[in-house]
Amino acid sequence: MAAIRPLAMVVLELLHEAPMHPYEIQQKIRERRLDRLTKVTVGSLYHAVEKLERDGLIAVVETSRAGKRPERTTYRLTDLGLDAFRSEVVTSISAVAVEHPRFAMAAQHLHTVRPEEALAGLRARVLALGGEIAAVDAAISELGAREVDPLFWIDLRYSRAMRQAELDWVERLIEQLSSDELPWPEAAHRRIEELEEDRR
Known part of the structure; x- marks a missing residue:
């Protein structure tokens, strides 16, 4: 079976x-701020639920109507769904996947821009990372104050640790580049000048 998409994993x-019925799922997503893991819209949620049902991972328990409210369909996990869900969790926490983050790619090409441009970009990243860390801290504080079980938002602790590690690394890189501990290759300097000259 193919990997289960993030929104389907949340469901x-x-x-x-x-x-639960989809409206209740939507409420729980808001309460626990699970939209931090994947983009969620009403349409995408209903699409995810329909696909999970088609794939046999969830099944209808009942369809009911309360007063003048729209009809609501309640779903449950099937045995296949439970097995697939647990398998995806264990596979995802145990396997180290090859990812291609944009920042790593840009860092690889750092020598192709002028040092002052690189440093300005890295300093801007430091500010952005600081902002993200503050936002995660606020979310952790809010969820803790609401006494949401910490295991339900452990990904926030992971995200904060990764952002902090990246922030520390970028700040150290700025120090190294600013002090010439990590000098710009002379060949890269020459090539930048040649390309600029060709444009004139």
């Missing part, structure tokens, strides 16, 4: 707790 996680 399966919530149905792992209890059968």
Whole structure:
């Protein structure tokens, strides 16, 4: 079976707790701020639920209507869904996947821009990372104050640790580039000048 998409994993996680209808799933996503893991819209949520049902990972428990409210369909995990969900969790935490982050690619090409441009970009990244860390800290504080079980938002602790590690690394890189501890290759300087000259 193909990897389960992030929004589908969020749906399966919530149905792992209890059968729910999509509106209830949407409320839980808001309460726990699970939209930090993937983009969620009403349309994308209903699409994810429909696909999970087509794939046999969830099934209808009942369809009901309360007063003049729209009809609501409650879903539950199937045995296939439970096995697929657990397998995806274990595979994803145990396997180190090859990822191609944009920042790593840009860092590889750092020597192709002028040192002052690189340093300006890196300093801007430091500010952005600081802002992201502050936002994560605020989310952790809010969820803690609401007494949401910490295991439900452990990904925030992971995200904060990764951003802090990146911030520390970028700040150290700025120090190295600013002090010539990590000098710009002379050949790279020459090539930048040649390309600029060709443009004139």
